[in-house]
Amino acid sequence: MPAVDAGGIMTPFWKLSAAGFAATAITYGPARMGFGLFLPEFRSVFSISIQEAGMISSLGFFGFFAGLLVSQAMTAASGPRLPIVFGLAAATAGIGLVASAPSLPMLSLGILLAMSSAGFSWTPFSDAINHGVEERLRPTALSLVSTGTGLGITAAGTAALLMSIGGVSWRLCWAIFAIGSALSLLGNWMALRGAAGRPGPRRALRWRVLFHRAAIPLFGIGFCFGITSTVYISFAADRIAQAGGVPGIPVNVSGSLVFICYGAFGLLGLVTGSAKVALGLPLLLRLLMLASALSSALIALVPTSWTGVVVSAGLQGINVMMMSAAMAFWSDRLFPDFPSRGFTAVLLAVATGSVLGPVAAGSVADAFGAVAMFLGTATLAAVAALAIRSGYIRESPHPG
Known part of the structure; x- marks a missing residue:
């Protein structure tokens, strides 16, 4: 079982696995699923029709689509740290916008930014782990990163349920999500310092x-x-x-x-x-x-x-x-x-x-x-x- 090294410092396995777990928990949890989770409240507060809800959700997934493309370019140019950190910054800003949104356009912008984070921050972890973790531990590290998705979704749903039962505003719930995203951003910024400036393969590859x-x-x-x-x-x-x-x-x-x-x-x-x-x-x-x-x-x-x-x-x-x-x-x-x-x-x-x-x-x-x-x-x-x-x-x- 991987452990800390003799000096008490986290090994690359644990450092990257923990960072990836935190990133996917946020980006694939409240950032990506939060709109559907809180749609009943959004429809009530902002008078959203079911057709408008579909358009806002599609806008968010367009952000995911664009994030995938930009993330690939960022990873190829400068390594995995930049797109991951950028994605978590987008998640933090988007979730914060939703928490404070005074109008439907601001809510939509927040959803767009939040959902784009999933496109930015998932695939670069394959490169980070490939560079930083020994081969025999890579499958386990990638599995731990992906596990963050399930736990992030469960935690978001549980938080929404408990807070609503306790009479806590959905805005406070999103504010807490934003704080969690900011902490994940800080953790990944520190954990991925060794992955900065390590671009992917430079050989040309045409999409066709x-x-x-x-x-x-x-x-x-x-x-x-x-x-x-x-x-x-x-x-x-x-x-x-x-x-x-x-x-x-x-x-x-x-x-x-x-x-x-x-x-x-x-x-x-x-x-x-x-x-x-x-x-x-x-x-x-x-x-x-x-x-x-x-x-x-x-x-x-x-x-x-x-x-x-x-x-x-x-x-x-x-x-x-x-x-x-x-x-x-x-x-x-x-x-x-x-x-x-x-x-x-x-x-x-x-x-x-x-x-x-x-x-x-x-x-x-x-x-x-x-x-x-x-x-x-x-x-x-x-x-x-x-x-x-x-x-x-x-x-x-x-x-x-």
Whole structure:
């Protein structure tokens, strides 16, 4: 088990793992999920329609999309420290803006900045760990970094629930999130000093080499995953609140249950590697998309049932955390010579679906209702599951 060194100073393993854990807990927790978590309160305070909510969520995911592109350029130019710190600064500023927002435009700007942080600060940790951690410990370090996502989402949901039950304003809740983000920013600034000025590989790599025929199924599944997962995190809490909430919890915070279960069950993403070995990658991908379909169907049909909500959120959490890892496995097979750039291309496909999904879903809900929106999302996930074929999961056609 890795430990501190003889001088009592944290080893690179622990330093980078702790920094990454804190960064993903903030950027993929309250910064990325906070809008959906607090949407019932936002709709009440700012008089937001369901269609406007979809547009704001899509704006935030556009920030995520842009963050991915800028992060790659920053990492290539100056190493991983700059994009990670920049992302956490955006998270701190965005969350702070939301906490103090006097109007809908300021709220939207805060959401844009906060959600862009996830695009900036995730993929550079692969480079930081690759440079700073010995090879045998890298998988463990990356797993610890990814675990921050599940715990960050669970903590955000729990904080929202407890504070609302105690009568604490949602603004104070976001202010506390901003303080946590600032502390994460400071910690990463210090922990990543050794990674500054260590740019990635300088050899030219044109994006078009990633877009070959064998990669089309992966990008297609990533696009569908982006739509289905973001529709859920954007609107599930509001769906529960508008339906009357679950028994025993105040209506306006009953959606917090979604994010608590989502994050807690999502920790099962740590066993994705074992699941892939046991089931094979094609079957694992099908099961995950079917889990997403069932999750959306349950939130559409039984949004006031404890069992329905817990199962729905748990399935969605498992789907999101495991699917991210499963797509990384698939990407590694296709792009063994440039894994970081290849997986970024996959994330861009996911981000494209994430941008288009909420705004389209908001329009559907405005015209036909939330039930139709979630059942349509479930149908898309089921069709994607049925479309996956074993022959799609191939090795790179450009070895070496």
